[in-house]
Amino acid sequence: IQMTQSPSTLSASVGDTVTITCRASQSISNWLAWYQQKPGKAPNLLIYDASTLESGVPSRFSGSRSGTEFTLTISSLQPDDFATYYCQQYDNFSPWTFGQGTQVEIK
Amino acid sequence: QVQLVESGGGVVQPGMSLRLSCAASGFTFNTYGMHWVRQAPGKGLEWVSYISYDGSKKYYPDSVQGRFTIFRDNSNNTLYLQMNSLRGEDTAIYYCAKVRPGPYPAPPKNWGQGTLVTVSS
Numbered sequence: 001i002q003m004t005q006s007p008s009t010l011s012a013s014v015g016d017t018v019t020i021t022c023r024a025s026q027s028i029s030n031w032l033a034w035y036q037q038k039p040g041k042a043p044n045l046l047i048y049d050a051s052t053l054e055s056g057v058p059s060r061f062s063g064s065r066s067g068t069e070f071t072l073t074i075s076s077l078q079p080d081d082f083a084t085y086y087c088q089q090y091d092n093f094s095p096w097t098f099g100q101g102t103q104v105e106i107k
Numbered sequence: 108q109v110q111l112v113e114s115g116g117g118v119v120q121p122g123m124s125l126r127l128s129c130a131a132s133g134f135t136f137n138t139y140g141m142h143w144v145r146q147a148p149g150k151g152l153e154w155v156s157y158i159s160y161d162g163s164k165k166y167y168p169d170s171v172q173g174r175f176t177i178f179r180d181n182s183n184n185t186l187y188l189q190m191n192s193l194r195g196e197d198t199a200i201y202y203c204a205k206v207r208p209g210p211y212p213a214p215p216k217n218w219g220q221g222t223l224v225t226v227s228s
Contacts, residue, residue, distance in 0.1 A: 007110065007204060013219060015110075033213055033214035033215075035152075042202055042204075042218035042219065042220060042221060043144075043152065043215075045207065045214060048213070048214050048216075054207070054216070086151065086152055086215060088132075088152075088154070088215075090212045090213070090214050092210070093171070095154065095166060095167070095168045095169075096142070096166075096214075097154060097168075098151060098152040098153065098155040099151075101151040101152070101153050101203060
C-alpha cells in the first residue's frame with residue numbers, strides 16, 4: 001500500500017489553520033496515524049485510527065477520513081507546531097508504510 | 108514510564124552484519140508488539156520490521172526482507188534487529204518503538220532515541 005502525502009512543504013503563520021493530506025493507494029479502513037517530528041527527536045504520535053486524538057495531544061490537532069483520503073488539520077497554529085508531519089498506515093497484514101512527510105515552516 | 112534504549116549502532120562496511128538491541132522498561136514487555144523504524148539522514152521515516160508480543164509473527168518490507176531479522180527476548184525485555192548484507196542505503200538512525208495499547212492493529216506510540224548505523228567502506 002502506497003501513501004501519497006501532500007504538500008511536501010507548507011509555509012504558514014502563527015494562528016493559521018493548516019491541512020495536510022494523505023491518500024492511500026487502496027482501502028485501509030481507518031488504520032491511519034499521524035506523527036509530529038522535530039529535528040533530532042523521535043516521532044510523536046498525534047492521532048490514530050484516522051481521527052482519535054492521542055492522550056495529551058492538544059485539541060487543535062484533528063484528523064478525518066473520506067474514503068482513502070485522510071486529513072490532518074491544525075487549527076490556530078502555535079510556534080511549537082512548526083515541525084515535520086508524517087502519516088502512517090497500519091492496515092492489518094500489510095507492511096506499515098509512511099507518507100513522505102510535510103514540513104510546516106514559518107512564513 | 109515507558110523507556111526504550113537502543114544500542115549497537117556504528118560504522119560498518121558494505122556486506123557486513125550488525126545487531127541492534129533495544130532495552131525496554133516501564134511496561135509489560137511480553138504483551139506488546141514492537142517495531143523497528145529507520146530514518147536516513149535528512150530523509151523521511153521508513154518502517155523496517157514488526158514483531159508480535161510473543162514473537163510468533165514477523166513482518167518486513169521488501170527493502171530488508173531476507174537480510175534483516177527481528178526477534179525478541181521476553182525474559183530480558185529486549186528487542187533485537189539482526190542486519191546482514193548491509194548496503195549503503197541502510198545508513199540511517201534506527202528507532203525501536205512500542206505499539207500503543209489497544210487491539211491489533213495499533214500504531215507505534217513510544218519510541219527510543221535511536222541508534223545511528225553508517226554503512227561505508
